Amino acid sequence: MLKLSRKPQLEDYIAFLWRRKWWILLPFIAITGLGLVGVHHLPKLYRSTTLIMLVPQRVPPEYIRPTVTTTVEERLQSIATQVLSRTNLELIIEEFKLYPELRNTKSKEEVVEFMRSNIEIELKRGQKGKSRGETVDAFELSFSHSDPRTAMLVTNRLASFFIEQNLKLREQQAESTAAFLADQLKKVEAELAAREKEIAEFKVKHMGVLPEQPPANLGMLQQLQIQYQRLNDSIRSAEDRKALYMTQLMELKKAMEAPSEVVEYYAEAPSAVEQLEAALTQLRGKYTERHPDIVALKKRLEEAKAGGSSLPQTGDKKGAPRRSSPPRQPSGQLQNAILNVQAQLAATESEIRQLRMEEVKLKARIREYEERIETAPKVEQMMTDLTRGYENTKKVYESLLAKKLEAEQARAMEQRQQGEQFRVLDPAQLPTKPWKPDMRKMTILCIAMGLAAGLGLGLLVEYRDSSFKDPDDLEAFTGLKVIAVLPRIEMEKGQRSPERKAV
Numbered sequence: 117m118l119k120l121s122r123k124p125q126l127e128d129y130i131a132f133l134w135r136r137k138w139w140i141l142l143p144f145i146a147i148t149g150l151g152l153v154g155v156h157h158l159p160k161l162y163r164s165t166t167l168i169m170l171v172p173q174r175v176p177p178e179y180i181r182p183t184v185t186t187t188v189e190e191r192l193q194s195i196a197t198q199v200l201s202r203t204n205l206e207l208i209i210e211e212f213k214l215y216p217e218l219r220n221t222k223s224k225e226e227v228v229e230f231m232r233s234n235i236e237i238e239l240k241r242g243q244k245g246k247s248r249g250e251t252v253d254a255f256e257l258s259f260s261h262s263d264p265r266t267a268m269l270v271t272n273r274l275a276s277f278f279i280e281q282n283l284k285l286r287e288q289q290a291e292s293t294a295a296f297l298a299d300q301l302k303k304v305e306a307e308l309a310a311r312e313k314e315i316a317e318f319k320v321k322h323m324g325v326l327p328e329q330p331p332a333n334l335g336m337l338q339q340l341q342i343q344y345q346r347l348n349d350s351i352r353s354a355e356d357r358k359a360l361y362m363t364q365l366m367e368l369k370k371a372m373e374a375p376s377e378v379v380e381y382y383a384e385a386p387s388a389v390e391q392l393e394a395a396l397t398q399l400r401g402k403y404t405e406r407h408p409d410i411v412a413l414k415k416r417l418e419e420a421k422a423g424g425s426s427l428p429q430t431g432d433k434k435g436a437p438r439r440s441s442p443p444r445q446p447s448g449q450l451q452n453a454i455l456n457v458q459a460q461l462a463a464t465e466s467e468i469r470q471l472r473m474e475e476v477k478l479k480a481r482i483r484e485y486e487e488r489i490e491t492a493p494k495v496e497q498m499m500t501d502l503t504r505g506y507e508n509t510k511k512v513y514e515s516l517l518a519k520k521l522e523a524e525q526a527r528a529m530e531q532r533q534q535g536e537q538f539r540v541l542d543p544a545q546l547p548t549k550p551w552k553p554d555m556r557k558m559t560i561l562c563i564a565m566g567l568a569a570g571l572g573l574g575l576l577v578e579y580r581d582s583s584f585k586d587p588d589d590l591e592a593f594t595g596l597k598v599i600a601v602l603p604r605i606e607m608e609k610g611q612r613s614p615e616r617k618a619v
Contacts, residue, residue, distance in 0.1 A: 132574070132578055133574075135578075136574035136577055136578055139570070139573050139574040139577050140570035140571055140573065140574040141570060142570070143566065143569040143570040143572075143573050144566040144567050144569065144570035145566065146566070147562070147565055147566035147569045147570075148562045148563050148565070148566030148567075149566075151558075151561070151562030151565055151566065152558075152559060152562050155553055155555065155558040155559070155562065158553050159262060160262060160550035160552065160553070161234075161260045161261065161262060161550060161551050161552040162260065162261060162262070162263065162264035162267045162547040162549075162550055162551060163258055163259070163260045163267060163547060163551030163552075164258065164259055164264070164267040164268040164270075164271040164544040164545065164546070164547050165256055165257070165258040165271065165542075165544065166256070166257050166258075166271050166272065166275045166540055166542060166543055166544040167240070167254055167255075167256055167540070167541045167542035168254060168255055168256075168257060168275055168278060168279070168538050168539065168540055168541065169253070169254035169538070169539055169540075169541040170188055170253040170254060170536065170537075170538060171536065171537045171538070171539045172536055173529065173536045188239070188253050189239065191282070191285070192237070192239065192255060194285065195278055195281045195282055195285060196237055196278075198281055198285075199274065199277045199278055199281055200232055200235060202224075202225070202228050204277060205228045205231050205232060206224065206228060208231075208270060208273055208274070209227065209228070209231060211273070212266055212269060212270055212273075214231065214261070214266070214270070215227055215230065215231070218230060234259060234260040234261065235257075235258070235259050235274065236256075236257075236258045236259075237255055237256070237257055237258075238255060238256045238258075239253070239254075239255045240253070240254045240255055240256060241253060254541060257271060257274055257275055257278065258271065259271045259274060260551055260552070264546055264547045264548070265546060267544075267547060268544045268545065268546045268547070271544035272543065272544045275540055275543075275544065278538055279537070279538045279539070279540070282537065282538045283530075283537065286530050286536070287527075287530045287531060290523065290526050290527040290529075290530040290531075291527055293523045293526070293527075294520065294523040294524050294526075294527045297516060297519050297520040297523050298520055300516055301513070301516045301517060301520050304509065304512050304513045304516055305513060307509055308506070308509045308510060308513050311502070311505055311506040311509055312506065314502060315499075315502050315503070315506060318498070318499065318502060322495050322499075324488050325488040325491050325492050325495045326495065326499065327492070327495070327496040327499050327500075329488075329492075330488075330489060330492045333485050333488045333489050333492070334489060336485055337482065337485040337486065337489065340478060340481055340482045340485060341482065343478060344475070344478050344479070344482060347471060347474055347475055347478060348475075350471055351468065351471045351472070351475065354464055354467050354468045354471060355468065357460075357464050358461065358464045358465060358468060361457055361460050361461040361464060362461065364457045365454065365457045365458065365461060368450060368453050368454045368457060369454065371450055372450050372451075372454070392413060392416055392417040392455075392456070392459045393417065395413060395459050395460060395462075395463035396410065396413050396414065396417060398463060398467075399413060399463060399466060412462065413459060413462065413463065416455060416458070416459050416462075417459075
């Protein structure tokens with residue numbers, strides 16, 4: 117092909133197409149025709165598609181909260197993993213007798229993988245529902261096969277698998293949630309019972325110093341202190357009487373040694389028997405008959421009764437004896453007076469011992485209540501810690517109990533299929549046109565390939581042709597003006613045309 121210095125014009129391209137029309141048309145027709153024939157003989161795949169929508173639960177979430185809280189994408193991925201598992205796909209392959217030729221030459225894993233490659237799942241957001249203005253989440257499930265009816269049946273079977281697996285998965289999740297909460301509730305219930313037992317044992321152990329008892333303890337302590345004060349007064353009074361009786365006894369013993377010195381104070385004294393009986397009556401109000409003081413006093417009473425005499429009085433109520441010079445008393449009367457004073461002294465000493473014992477007991481009780489009041493803050497803090505732990509455990513228990521009841525309601529809802537479900541919105545239809553190959557695209561591709569082949573061959577022939585096609589080519593090549601152009605000479609039939617040579 118000659119390299120011309122001038123720029124090609126539109127007429128040059130048209131002339132090229134006309135000049136090389138057979139080089140362009142013949143390859144175009146041949147390649148396009150062969151391509152279309154080949155496309156029509158390619159194995160065809162028919163694709164059947166179903167649209168499955170996500171139906172919200174029928175019971176409002178305000179009444180029953182669902183236990184399945186995963187997103188649609190997560191749940192769809194989980195269900196797809198189970199539906200497209202080897203076990204399920206092998207069942208479908210056996211049920212519909214799929215890929216008989218492939219099963220004879222390939223392993224089960226390869227056949228299952230080939231089927232899985234022909235299944236497509238695409239999530240669709242904001243699909244229109246059956247109600248006016250309703251938008252729902254949905255997904256498309258597609259399956260491709262060489263037989264259109266098989267493609268439709270397998271697609272519907274896969275859709276039913278998705279729906280069944282979704283119901284099963286939701287029911288299992290609701291069941292596992294309820295079982296988990298029941299197990300946790302049982303553990304917390306045992307912990308709550310242990311804390312209740314701990315608090316009960318603590319109350320028994322610290323009875324009297326519990327947080328609600330300090331006012332009562334303080335009141336009891338005040339009463340005991342008043343009793344202690346009265347008891348001290350009684351002890352002092354008894355000690356005074358004891359000292360008086362001991363003084364009287366010393367005076368009587370001196371009178372025994374000098375009878376002429378007996379005072380008038382003892383002239384009008386009651387009998388020893390009466391005084392011993394009075395003392396015995398007083399002791400019987402405090403002790404039993406086996407008490408040593410009562411036994412000793414009984415013995416002295418018997419001895420006094422055996423004597424049968426009376427003694428002079430011991431003194432007036434003011435305890436101020438008046439000395440005089442009475443007549444000489446017999447020694448028997450002084451002896452009875454001594455016995456009488458000794459009996460009163462013994463009764464007073466016994467009373468003092470009893471009062472001292474009561475004092476010891478009262479001191480112990482006072483100390484006990486003082487310790488209760490002192491330890492009350494510490495016990496209150498311990499009780500507060502126990503109560504806080506109990507209240508926290510109780511709150512956890514009540515929360516778990518409420519969640520368990522909700523989980524049981526959600527489980528019942530899922531078992532009755534009132535929860536969120538998958539439902540077929542557009543069932544799979546029998547495909548009428550193959551999905552692969554796409555005849556429209558393949559036809560365009562064959563035409564494009566034929567046209568490219570024709571143009572390519574025409575350009576190749578044009579490139580190899582070094583002749584001049586018109587005077588303009590000659591002028592552009594030589595730079596000279598063409599004076600004349602000889603027309604094409606047609607030879608008669610049968611004549612041999614002379615061999616043309618390129619200039």
